[in-house]
Amino acid sequence: MSPSRREFLYTVAGAAGGLLLGGPIPSQDAPPRLPRRTLGRTGLEVSILSIGLGAPGDGRVDPAIVQEVVEAALDAGINLVDTAPNYELMQPTLGPIMARRRTDAFVTTKVEEHTREGALAQIERSRREMQVDTIDVAFIHNVGDFDLSHMLGLDGAFTALRQARDAGHVRFLGISGHNRPPKFAPVIRTGEVDVVMVAMNFVDRHLYNFEQQVVPVAREHDCGIVCMKVLGGVEGWNYMNVGHARLGAPERYESAVRYALSLEGIATATMGLCNVGELQAALDAVRRFAPLTQSELTALLAAGADLAPVWGHHLGPPT
Numbered sequence: 001m002s003p004s005r006r007e008f009l010y011t012v013a014g015a016a017g018g019l020l021l022g023g024p025i026p027s028q029d030a031p032p033r034l035p036r037r038t039l040g041r042t043g044l045e046v047s048i049l050s051i052g053l054g055a056p057g058d059g060r061v062d063p064a065i066v067q068e069v070v071e072a073a074l075d076a077g078i079n080l081v082d083t084a085p086n087y088e089l090m091q092p093t094l095g096p097i098m099a100r101r102r103t104d105a106f107v108t109t110k111v112e113e114h115t116r117e118g119a120l121a122q123i124e125r126s127r128r129e130m131q132v133d134t135i136d137v138a139f140i141h142n143v144g145d146f147d148l149s150h151m152l153g154l155d156g157a158f159t160a161l162r163q164a165r166d167a168g169h170v171r172f173l174g175i176s177g178h179n180r181p182p183k184f185a186p187v188i189r190t191g192e193v194d195v196v197m198v199a200m201n202f203v204d205r206h207l208y209n210f211e212q213q214v215v216p217v218a219r220e221h222d223c224g225i226v227c228m229k230v231l232g233g234v235e236g237w238n239y240m241n242v243g244h245a246r247l248g249a250p251e252r253y254e255s256a257v258r259y260a261l262s263l264e265g266i267a268t269a270t271m272g273l274c275n276v277g278e279l280q281a282a283l284d285a286v287r288r289f290a291p292l293t294q295s296e297l298t299a300l301l302a303a304g305a306d307l308a309p310v311w312g313h314h315l316g317p318p319t
Contacts, residue, residue: 032287034077037267040224042172042194044106044136046268048261049286050080051279052228053094055272057087065275066093072276074104076283082197082226082270083130084110084141085122091129099131107132108195110141110176111157114150119160123169137195138170143187144180144316152190162192178229179316181213188217197270199229199315201247202259202300206308208318211263219265227260228270233315245272246311255300257285262292 036045051073056066070081074097083090091109098107109126111119123138140146140157150156164170174195175187187193196218198210205211218225231253232246247256260269269286273279292300 034283034286035289036079038224039195039226039267040218040265041222042137042224044224046080046106046224047078048268048289049078049282050082050226050268050270051078052270052272053081053083053087053090055234056274057083057090061274063089063093066090067097069273069276069279070094070097073273073279074101076279079104080106080108080268080270082108082228084112085125085129086110086112091126095129095131102132106136108137108139108174108197109135110139111161112141114146114157116155116157116160116163119157120164123160123164127169134168135164135170137172137174138164139174139176139195139197141175142177142179142316143175144177144183146183148183148186152187158187158192172224176226176228179208179313180319181208181210182319184210184214185217188214188221188223191221193218193221193223195224195226197226197228199233200227200260200263200266201230201232201256202304203232203247203307203311204229204304204315205301206305207311207313208315215263215265224267225265226268226270227263227266229315230260230269230271231256232311235314253281254285254288257282258289258292259297259300261286261289262297 034047034049036047039046051070053066081094083094085091107130111122113119113122123135126135138161140151140161152158161170161173165173172194173192174197175184175193176197178199188196196214198214199208200210215225231248234245247253257269260266271282273282
């Protein structure tokens with residue numbers, strides 16, 4: 001075990017471990033239990049912070065470090081891990097952890113193939129690589145890029161998800177994406193979507209506005225709602241530029257986290273965490289979470305409106 005994770009475990013879990021072993025009562029400095037919320041009609045109780053493997057999954061992070069971060073996240077009480085077949089080595093990297101700790105985490109992955117056969121193949125690959133019999137949530141991603149009539153048809157990806165669910169290979173069906181929010185509501189209104197994961201932050205509110213175009217429909221259908229791109233992503237999808245999220249600066253970071261977790265109906269905020277330090281920063285912000293007041297929200301949205309023209313439609317077309 002590396003010194004970084006050893007120090008992290010000492011900070012996060014040492015006191016609790018003392019209780020389990022009959023040791024001393026934890027000090028008042030012991031971190032609080034990570035809060036959980038219900039993921040809509042799935043009934044799953046998920047930590048309000050979840051870990052996404054997209055950021056480290058472009059090849060810039062050593063798989064051994066990714067395993068260290070995921071292990072530390074699970075130790076800290078994070079119980080949802082999101083990945084995808086196209087995140088380089090992330091699913092095979094996650095596999096050995098799931099083989100040992102399957103009951104500690106819900107795992108979600110994505111389908112980007114448009115045909116039923118292609119989508120089924122991706123699901124089977126994900127099960128094999130992650131070493132799980134059943135995927136908790138499979139998202140069709142990015143819905144904005146799909147022809148909805150084909151996606152929902154007999155040879156479409158959604159039919160593949162239904163088939164995988166009926167076979168016991170997937171528990172819940174999801175849709176996810178970063179752009180073209182008008183395409184999401186018709187799929188949700190089929191009544192078959194259990195979980196929705198979309199990009200939301202106080203800048204993209206002015207550019208894509210999933211908050212008003214998609215979230216109310218998802219809530220109406222009791223879908224679990226996951227917020228991603230909490231910090232706005234990185235310039236040009238270039239995660240090799242260690243820098244970092246657009247809203248990662250200290251003066252923006254906590255406000256971005258508070259914005260995401262203050263949105264009505266949001267169960268968890270998924271953040272890409274590439275090392276134990278980033279994990280600790282996210283945990284600290286989440287543990288300090290307090291809902292935004294109306295005046296704070298107004299000021300934050302005004303700041304987002306100023307940044308929106310600078311960012312432009314960085315996640316793709318809005319319609």
